[in-house]
Amino acid sequence: MPQPNRTSPRTREKRLRHRLTELRGPDVPAKALDARALAALAANPGCHRRAILDGAGVDKARLASALGAPSGFGQSQFALTRGNAFEARVKADGGAELLRLAHAGLDPGAVPPEEAAVPDLTAHGPEGRTARTALALQEATRSGGWTLLDHPMLALDVAGSLAFLEPDAVVVHPDGSWSVVEIKSFPMLDGAADPAKVGAAARQAAVYVLALEEVAARLGAEAPRVRHRVLLVCPKDFSNLPAGSAVDVRKQRAVTARQLARLTRIEEIAGALPEDVCFAPDQPAGELTAAVEAVPAAYAPECLSACELAFHCRDRSRATGTVTHLGRPLRAELGGLTTVEDVLAAARGMSGDPDDPAVAALRRAAALRAEALADAAHREAAPCP
Template sequence: MGNGSGTAQGNTRARFEQWARNPLCQANTLSAVHNVRMADVARHLGYRPSFGQSVFALTRGNNFERQILRDEGARLLEELIRTDVLPEGAKGLADLRVRMNGGPLPSLEEAIEATKGLLGALADPSGPGSPPRPAIIASPTVLIPKGVMLPEAVLILDVLAVRYDRGRPELTVGEIKTYPDRGGHTDPHQLAGARAQAGIYLHALELLLAELGCGDRVRLRRTGCLVLTRPGSNFPSVRAGEDLRYQTERARRGFELLEAAARGLAPFESPGDDPIDAVARAETEYSEACLRFCDRASQCHAAALEAGNPAVLGDEVRRFLGEVDLGRAVALLNGGDPRTAGERDLLRRLRRAGSTAHP
């Protein structure tokens, strides 16, 4: 679920988000594509990892998911109907969770095949037998093809709501989080992160439906829902109608860029090359975003500071100074003569900024 339950789910989604936060860093790209944890690289280099999710948060997330999916998803179903994600009278739960996450399926491979089979049955209700018509699908599982991430990677979606009263079966992506829904006071950064994750899931479903050849018989809503908690309880609070168009396009474009980056990566020196050492040797590109997710951020910050990289003062400063390092920028501010075209341009912009600030 959204709190990272299930190694494959949390890992794959986190790898994409890790790459998206700093796609210019070759070491970061290598880490994400080849599934080499940057925490292990940091330990290899003698640094203490500083990121990770607490056992308490993971346990609470797992418990919340189990509670809202109990009794055919009764708690979640009631809230989805109340917010008009599902119509009155909707019922039925298809539980595609694996056993390690409290579900009935023995493996991810079976979950992947079960997801394909269920979506295919929804798209072709005239097929053999009596196809299931669940209102909720828990943990549908999608395979990301090799080439985007190496090896092949798996995305386990949190939940899908399915309604059948509008012609084609209509799927709504739901992202589950355990933080409380405080209406207009819910942390906007947390909401943005949840929407970004839901956008990844929506794009993954697009890919799967296209692979199955049933994209014209099953409708994917471009609005999703966030399943949060009611303050002080383990009951769900659904935020419906979350616009996911931008987040889905971000995921689509991101996967294209990540696949291109994967193709352009230099291979490991030999089959026996240590992946952790390979990431440690790769070129790095420091960004202020690194401070929020990368276990090597302190090392790269120190190296950038020593090199006079303007990024240590933030990405806006780096963009403003361009190719000019901090030492030369200070020299220009102190009256030094510009040496390059870039420095002359920077000096003009600094003077213009100064005259604007002091008319």
């Protein structure tokens, strides 16, 4: 009779951390997860490859370059510099302009933020900063005034591993509620910004909302309400003046929470890998490729805008003929047909169950195509009048 696993949670966590260090490479520093990576991870919860690489702190950009498939994913240095300069302007003078925008966009019925506290959140290490942030939030909630937390540190449990997150700012309202502030450098023209960029910012802010809710839960039954309307601050028109807009992230929060809950535990993925697997980018290309291929991926075209390994995974998906590289909607329509070869064979009547709706649709499409081609060939062969 098998004995129950009596390993303590602390021991299991220690073993997992040791195993993740081995996977990353003992001498390779860990790359911390951020909210952007978590939003992308939640958008593709079935990708074990991304889950274990992010959980182990692997620098996927370096890994992609070592695999011979570098990606241009990420912000340019110019965009980073411009974004940092704009954020500094928004937060100047103790965040007076930012708090004015928060008052106007999120809480116009509250007293104006003529005076606001900006607590010092300095502490040693991410754990220390997380604890200091929680204490500052608790004190600000009791104060009954406006408080601005500049780059607080939050922790979120992701598939059994803690991710430390740093939002641009969190505002504590006079009623004790908390709001996330996202500062972006893309413009807001005539009061509206690019919907795709706003959507990406909303998904990122939703991760911060989830992390804030965990802080609120730890504070007990009298914890304040975390607002699901966040403040998006962007340059107004073509100037460098800040403009604010309230964005409701309830939908993004619900989707992100559901997808993160579905993620396979990193411990299970790591336990299924061979002992000699290592993702250190300085090892021979053949060994590195074999290590990456040992972890199943779930590539889709959407990965090109969200993951540094997208080019490598796309090449592998094409080489194996899987239909996932054609897009998730098409993959869903094809049912049990998982490769291009299977799809073509079913369309030609060489395989597949004719009662399968996907097979029947493919054969109907193939027949219509053949009919159209025959009709076109007939018209070309017909003599001119």
